[in-house]
Each structure stands twice: as C-alpha cells, then as structure tokens.
Amino acid sequence: MSLPPDRHTVRAVCPHDCPDSCAMQITVENGRAIKVQGATDVPITRGTLCAKVAHYEERTYSDQRLLYPMKRVGKKGEGRFARISWDEALDEIAERFAKLAATDPRSILPYSYAGTMGLVQGSSTDRRFFHRLGASFLDRTICAEAGFQGYKASIGATLGTDPEAFANAPYILIWGANPVVSNLHLWARIVEARRKGARVVCIDPVRSLTAEKSDWHLAPLPGTDAALALAIMHVLIRDGLCDEDYIARYTTGFAALKRRVHDWTPERAAAETGLTAAAIEQLAREYGQDGRHAAIRVNYGLNRCAGGGAAMRAIACLPALTGHWRSPHGGILLSTSGSYGVDDHALERPDLYPYDERLPPRHVNMSRIGDALLEDRDPAIRAIMVYNSNPVAVAPDSNKVRAGFAREDLFVVVHELFQTDTADYADILLPATSQLEHWDIHKSYGHLNVMVNEPAIAPLGEARPNTWVFRELAHRMGFSEACFTESDEEIGAQAFRKSHPRSGNIDMTTLRTQGWQRLDVPTPFAPFAQGGFPTPSGKCEFYSDTLAQQGIDPLPHFVPPREGPRSNPELAAKFPLAFVSPPSRHFLNSSFANLPRFKDAEGRPWLDMHPQDASARGLEDGQRVRIFNDRGAFHATLRVNTEAPGVRQSVVSAPSIWWQKLSGDGCNANAVTSQALADMGGGATFYDCLVEVDDDDGPPAAES
Numbered sequence: 001m002s003l004p005p006d007r008h009t010v011r012a013v014c015p016h017d018c019p020d021s022c023a024m025q026i027t028v029e030n031g032r033a034i035k036v037q038g039a040t041d042v043p044i045t046r047g048t049l050c051a052k053v054a055h056y057e058e059r060t061y062s063d064q065r066l067l068y069p070m071k072r073v074g075k076k077g078e079g080r081f082a083r084i085s086w087d088e089a090l091d092e093i094a095e096r097f098a099k100l101a102a103t104d105p106r107s108i109l110p111y112s113y114a115g116t117m118g119l120v121q122g123s124s125t126d127r128r129f130f131h132r133l134g135a136s137f138l139d140r141t142i143c144a145e146a147g148f149q150g151y152k153a154s155i156g157a158t159l160g161t162d163p164e165a166f167a168n169a170p171y172i173l174i175w176g177a178n179p180v181v182s183n184l185h186l187w188a189r190i191v192e193a194r195r196k197g198a199r200v201v202c203i204d205p206v207r208s209l210t211a212e213k214s215d216w217h218l219a220p221l222p223g224t225d226a227a228l229a230l231a232i233m234h235v236l237i238r239d240g241l242c243d244e245d246y247i248a249r250y251t252t253g254f255a256a257l258k259r260r261v262h263d264w265t266p267e268r269a270a271a272e273t274g275l276t277a278a279a280i281e282q283l284a285r286e287y288g289q290d291g292r293h294a295a296i297r298v299n300y301g302l303n304r305c306a307g308g309g310a311a312m313r314a315i316a317c318l319p320a321l322t323g324h325w326r327s328p329h330g331g332i333l334l335s336t337s338g339s340y341g342v343d344d345h346a347l348e349r350p351d352l353y354p355y356d357e358r359l360p361p362r363h364v365n366m367s368r369i370g371d372a373l374l375e376d377r378d379p380a381i382r383a384i385m386v387y388n389s390n391p392v393a394v395a396p397d398s399n400k401v402r403a404g405f406a407r408e409d410l411f412v413v414v415h416e417l418f419q420t421d422t423a424d425y426a427d428i429l430l431p432a433t434s435q436l437e438h439w440d441i442h443k444s445y446g447h448l449n450v451m452v453n454e455p456a457i458a459p460l461g462e463a464r465p466n467t468w469v470f471r472e473l474a475h476r477m478g479f480s481e482a483c484f485t486e487s488d489e490e491i492g493a494q495a496f497r498k499s500h501p502r503s504g505n506i507d508m509t510t511l512r513t514q515g516w517q518r519l520d521v522p523t524p525f526a527p528f529a530q531g532g533f534p535t536p537s538g539k540c541e542f543y544s545d546t547l548a549q550q551g552i553d554p555l556p557h558f559v560p561p562r563e564g565p566r567s568n569p570e571l572a573a574k575f576p577l578a579f580v581s582p583p584s585r586h587f588l589n590s591s592f593a594n595l596p597r598f599k600d601a602e603g604r605p606w607l608d609m610h611p612q613d614a615s616a617r618g619l620e621d622g623q624r625v626r627i628f629n630d631r632g633a634f635h636a637t638l639r640v641n642t643e644a645p646g647v648r649q650s651v652v653s654a655p656s657i658w659w660q661k662l663s664g665d666g667c668n669a670n671a672v673t674s675q676a677l678a679d680m681g682g683g684a685t686f687y688d689c690l691v692e693v694d695d696d697d698g699p700p701a702a703e704s
C-alpha cells in the first residue's frame, strides 16, 4: 500500500517587477510544487494572480532552467558553454576580480535591476559585496528615476492614495498607465468603483486594453503630458475650480504657479499634445468638478522621455490645487514604495566602501550601458556581473549594448534562471534559484503590506540564491566582516526600521506566522488630507527650491520630446513616427518571453499603426515591416485596425520586451531606442524615439 502524499502549503510572494506584489500560496506534494495560487487573506491579492504567475510551476520546472555553473566554450555571444563546478566558477571569478581590484576596483561593475523585488535577494549581500570591493556604482535609472524625482519635487516622497481606496473614487484619471495589463489588482478596484458609477478616463497615445475599457480615451503625442497638465491647471485657476483653503494651508508658490500657467491655454497645449482644445477644457472641468474628489493613477509610462521628470512633477501638483487630497479616495498614486521605512543602510552597507582620494567613487548609469562598456575610460569597465536583469534585451540602443558585451577584453559573469540574450555573452554563467527555492521579504510599490516568502521546494539542480553567491565570493576575496556571514533570515530581520512611523509595527514573528502585515497606517488612509507633505517645506511645492538648487526650472514646466518636430525638425522629417514599446500582457519585461505558454499567447512581435499612416506608406494589416532609424532596425508584423485604431496618428507601438534571439530577426524594440537621458534622475527615455517604417520584410517571423 502506498503512503498518502505529504502535502502542505507554503506562503510566498510574487517576486516580479509589478506593483501588485501578490501574496501566493504554494501547494507542495512530496517535495514538488504542484499548485500556485493567490493568497485569499491578503487584501489586495484577494486570491487572484495574473495569468503569468498562475502557472508558476511551469516557469519553475521549465526544461530551460539553468541547473549548473558553466564556462564559455564558444565565441563571445555564441551561447555555447560547458559544465564546471561551483568551486571552479567562484574561484575564477574571485581571482579575476582580485586581479582587477589590485589596480582599480572601479573597473568592475555590477549590473542588476528588479528580476526579483525581494529586499534580500534583490539588494543586500550583492550591494555589500560591491561596496566592500570598491566597484563602480550602478545608477539604477532604467525604469522610474525621472518620474520619481519629478513626483518627489512636488510631493516629497512616493506616497499617495491607498490603492484600496480607488474602489470608492467617483472619478478616476488613468494617466500613462495600463492597469489591465500591468497592475491588475488596481484595475479590480477601478472596476468596483465603476460599478458604483465612477467615470474612468484614460490618457495614453496607445489604445491600450485599459483605454479600450475606459469611458473616455484621450490620446496625446508621447512625451507631451506636462503641456496637458499645465493647461489643466490653467483652466482650473481661470474657472475658479481650485480649493483655495487647501492651497493656502498646504502648498507653496501658488502665485508664481498662477503666473506660469497663465499662458498655458488649452489652445497652446493642443498644439503640443495633438489633442483638441475642447477636449482639454472638458477634461479640466471634469477633473475639477466641485463636490467630488478625483483619483489619479499615474504611471511610469509617461516618464520615459526627455521631459519625464517635468511631466510627473506637473501632474503631481493637480490634487493639491483641487484639494482632492482631502478624501482617502482622492489624490494621486504613482507608487507606494516611499510608505515603507526600509533600512537601506543595514541591507546594503554603503559604509563598507573603501574611500580613497586617488580613486573617487565612479557611477555608471545603467540606461547608457552600451556607451559605458564601449567608451568609458579612467578606468574602462573590465568586468561586469549581471544578475536580476537582462540588459542585452532590455537596455536601450541594443546594438551598442551587444557590441559592449561582445568585447573580448570584458570579463562577463551572469547569474540567471535562463539562458537569456545577456547570458549568451557570459564567460561564466551561474544558475539562480527561483522564488520557490529561496527565502525573502517583500515590500510593494502598489499596496501597503509587507510579506514573507518562504522557500517551498529545494533548489533545482545546483541553482543557488543571489545571497549565497555573494557570500561565497566575499569569503574567497577575504572579506571578513560579520555581515558576510549573515543568513537570509538575519538579513531580512534588518529590512525595516523600527523607528519609522509606518514600519514600527513590522516584526518577524508575526510576519512568519501570519505571512504578511499591513504597515502602520489607518484604514481609510488619507495621507495628505491635512497637508504634511514630506517636502522640505512640509507643503506640496508648486515652487521647488530643491529643483532650483539643481539648476532645474523650479516651477511646473514642459520639456518637449528630444526626438520630435519641435526639438529636431530634421530628424522628424526623416523619421516622422513617434515610437513607444510598452509592456505586453503576457511578458513581464523580458521575463516569460522564453516560455511557450506566454510566447504563444503573445504570438509574434507586433507593430500597431494608425490606418492613415499605413495607407500613406502603402502598408497593410498583417504584413511584415521594418522599423528603423539611425540606431538600428527590427521587424514586426503590422497591425492596422481600421475600426478602432490601436494607436493615434503619427505614433507606432510595439508591445515589448521580446528576447532578441526568439524574435525572428535577432533584434527587438531596443534596436531603435535611445541612450539619451531624461531631464531628472538620469532616467531612460525609451519612448522618446523617432522611427520610420517600411515594407522591407527581412528574415522570417518568429515561430510561435
């Protein structure tokens, strides 16, 4: 008689770079994860996961998983490897790093982003290791930095409306965001609000799934949102739709703002945005309507352009003008990440950096990794260690990125679950554990809870967590500090500051028995109902001294796209289409794009184009086209929807991010995107990009 199966459940957290950070429950039978579900007791998750993660066993047990350390045997980039032992791999890395560090440790660069959002596997032992080594600092700008800095200039920190409260909002403005695709659990609250009668308006150059389901869709040209926000302010002030009491008590610089927006008539904004003046008037009046407090969901979609910081800053001023902050469901939500008192110092130990006058700290902006690898000197980058990221596929201007990674004199280490486009360039390729195989603690940028991820299963093959790898390297490099011997749980226990007003209640015992805890914030939570903005003045800053000190216009302003008819008419004549490449539904950045279920669901690389732009070029729905500019080219299948165009005129959109080697022609959207940086925070400008499209059909389409 066979024994009954050993079956139990384990609490976990979705590790992906998604605001929802869902709480998961893993069912394990005889040591194997057999089911992955959303936890039913955590408010925002409410028992559901998105389609990508509901099948997480497939990703975990995929036959594409890397299971052993390997060493390159083919040419750089060819992706041919032979198995070696962990000892051989780690010894070689430590030896190479030590040799470079003896001359100048800044020739070594870590490269990581948010492959896992876990505080332990995402940013702890790795940072400690590179700090102690004295390596170059990586400025992690690829996603949110411009918008983050712009939001901070107005509001002080990434605090905002509680996502749960959206369910009660009477009017919701979704701006540069596509929650149906990339923030599903917020969309569930918006659907709830709508059932109660809310009006939902979406501002997006693309007719996204969210735009399609909204009551009203406005499609401005990419990179022109600040002009729209300035004109909304103009109308609000002109028509007396402001909350004067709120302005007087809780804001600074209103008189200067009033002068600034005086000239920003709807007509002027119409010329920049490609919207009609009438639509802008209507939007402003709806938003400012007396007697109700509107919610704005703004997202990073609109910060990937030259004026991304300025756009976010201007939009973030709106709820203080109207006093919408007075209600828990009013205000604006960009990210909740600033709600937590994360103890970065304890996790990352910047104090370990060996300050040496002869070798001043060197920073490398990840959004220009191509140029950095090819051009930076004093010192040149001689070794790069990539983990939690797939730069060859996701970083802009990928022809340059590939050329950089292909350098014969660059030592490349990649720690990964899969053999990504980047892994192909590794000299040493190390196997990483999945979220089901390691311990972690998570905050979120789309809710207000802290959650614990307990390992559900043993590591597959010889896969090892990030922390283990850096602990082993630290040991081999002779780093004897006690922080390099701490266990993952010991690191996690230091993640939140007890002294922080909202994190003081977080304790490991409760977390590990209950799985999650809400931050110490009231329900309902109206963060700025009575001001208390975490800016230098304690107010919402229409005028920002902080920006003035950085040499940036201290008042809300518009920075036109770098690649556009106004800034660069010659370029716009040659490449007249504005190109965006927003997240696709079945991928998460470049994650999942190698797994059959998701690749098949996405089908093939698409390019959405307006029927008039297609007919002007003699192009037809379903044909293969080439998208190109002076930086490069890639191919996609054209989608022209004549009844409901997928994009506004003069804009084209390619849902992303495909793996280059699986996309048919070996290139993806980043063949054409630019390494130029945004106005604030050194942010990336993926959506500030002009292209032309023709019928050069190139190599065969990706097989799905």
Ligand SMILES: Nc1nc2c(c(=O)[nH]1)N[C@H]1C(S)=C(S)[C@@H](COP(=O)(O)OP(=O)(O)OC[C@H]3O[C@@H](n4cnc5c(=O)[nH]c(N)nc54)[C@H](O)[C@@H]3O)O[C@H]1N2
Pocket: 017, 018, 019, 143, 175, 176, 177, 178, 179, 181, 182, 183, 203, 204, 205, 206, 208, 221, 222, 223, 224, 225, 299, 300, 301, 302, 303, 305, 580, 582, 583, 584, 585, 586, 587, 588, 589, 590, 656, 657, 687
């Ligand atoms: N399924 C899925 N979910 C994801 C991701 C994914 O790849 N796939 N990525 C995750 C990551 S890393 C992030 S940062 C988040 C948020 O990711 P974001 O990049 O903010 O993406 P979305 O929320 O999808 O919203 C972006 C929307 O902004 C639009 N947009 C582009 N340019 C402009 C502009 O100039 N102005 C305006 N108004 N709109 C513009 C795009 O067309 C798109 O519909 O999503 C996360 N969630």
Ligand SMILES: Nc1nc2c(c(=O)[nH]1)N[C@H]1C(S)=C(S)[C@@H](COP(=O)(O)OP(=O)(O)OC[C@H]3O[C@@H](n4cnc5c(=O)[nH]c(N)nc54)[C@H](O)[C@@H]3O)O[C@H]1N2
Pocket: 017, 112, 113, 114, 115, 116, 121, 142, 143, 144, 386, 387, 388, 389, 390, 391, 394, 395, 415, 416, 417, 418, 420, 432, 433, 434, 466, 581, 582, 583, 588, 589, 590, 591, 656, 657, 669, 670, 673, 686
């Ligand atoms: N064209 C275009 N490009 C874009 C964007 C766009 O909208 N358009 N969006 C940009 C944005 S917003 C972002 S955030 C970036 C995202 O870029 P990345 O952060 O690079 O995101 P992913 O492509 O998901 O790659 C993460 C990798 O980490 C690996 N990984 C996961 N967990 C672990 C782990 O525990 N250990 C290790 N060692 N590895 C792990 C995964 O297998 C995966 O290959 O892309 C940017 N690039």
Ligand code: SF4
Pocket: 014, 015, 016, 018, 019, 020, 021, 022, 049, 050, 051, 052, 053, 054, 184, 185, 588
């Ligand atoms: S990707 Fe986002 S929506 Fe999907 S399970 Fe993860 S956190 Fe939830």
Ligand SMILES: [Mo]
Pocket: 017, 142, 143, 144
């Ligand atoms: Mo991102």
